[in-house]
Amino acid sequence: RRVFSVAGCSMKSISLTYFNIQGAAEKVRLAFVLGGIPFSDVRVPFDQWPSMKPTTPYGQLPTMSIDGAEPIAQSDAMLRYAGQLATDNGVPLYPPDQMLDIEEARGLVSDLEREWRVPVGIGFQDPAIFGHSSNIKGTAEHKAIIQAVREKFLAEELPKYMGFFSKRLSGKPYLCGDSPTIADCALVPVLNRLCSGGVEFVPVDCFSAHPEVVAYLARFMELPAIQTWYKDSAP
Ligand SMILES: N[C@@H](CCC(=O)N[C@@H](CS)C(=O)NCC(=O)O)C(=O)O
Missing domain, CATH: 3.40.30.10 (Glutaredoxin)
Incomplete structure (x- = not known):
């Protein structure tokens, strides 16, 4: 605590x-x-x-x-x-006059989170949830399914969403303008998880075809308050 x-x-x-x-x-x-x-x-x-x-x-x-x-x-x-x-408090993370734009961006992040739920969950939840026998858990067959589902996500959904975010980020440093908002607070942990190397079959360079996203993530992570947070907080 x-x-x-x-x-x-x-x-x-x-x-x-x-x-x-x-x-x-x-x-x-x-x-x-x-x-x-x-x-x-x-x-x-x-x-x-x-x-x-x-x-x-x-x-x-x-x-x-x-x-x-x-x-x-x-x-x-x-x-x-x-x-x-x-x-x-003077930090415009959710100013009323930007509500519609911020909610649009937050909705887009939610869509990415929804698409990511099965590829990530299939690795640790009961295979029965995804229409397979519970008995396959931990077997080579299970591993092959996890790989196929994650590679499909990397080939189809990831580029689609990274394209959407890159478009939003063209000409502005954050999803909704010159400073971060709650939409960025929602997106950054998803991006960090994806490129963490901690999810099997998802490589750390999964954003390499999307330089706007790479630069955006670095920009957010370099904010002084965020630097301090990740120096002190674990994990
Ligand atoms: N819609 C909820 C979802 C919360 C949720 O899914 N919590 C999970 C962890 S991420 C949980 O408590 N799981 C333990 C359980 O259901 O027993 C929210 O955004 O707060």
Whole structure:
């Protein structure tokens, strides 16, 4: 449990609870970090999850509690809330006059996340979810299926979405203009996961045909607040 604070910012006491991974919460963490909004970054060990699950609103994490109130769920609600607080704090992550453009970009990121769900999930979830026998888990047959599904994603969906993002990024440094917004906070963790080398059959240079995306990711990751965040936060 770590507490981040910046002098003169929101007086609310915000606690964000998730697993010790980036997953669905990293976009919210990044919005708080960029916005200079202090929050408690609570990370639940997986072995504590079964007993905690029934205490959450929908049996899922992340949850967020404000000033000790009942926790709320849904990471996109939290992302927009963090964006609003940041905007009030002088960091325009979600300014009302850009709402439509930011939501369009966030929707596009959601589409990419949806397309990525099967290629990533097929590697660790029950094969039965994807229409295969549960018995194939861990076998050479399973591995071949994982490879085929991921390579299809790399050949078809990834270039399609990277093309869309490159087009949005032509002539502007971030998805919605000169400075980052909640849409960038949503996209960056997805891109970092894709090129992490941590997903089998997805190479670290998977964006090499899309230099605008490579430059954009580097630009975001070089923001001072983000540099500090990844120096201090793990993983
Ligand atoms: N729509 C929800 C999805 C949350 C979600 O899928 N949480 C997963 C982890 S990413 C979870 O809690 N899994 C554990 C479980 O369902 O038992 C959100 O964006 O917050």
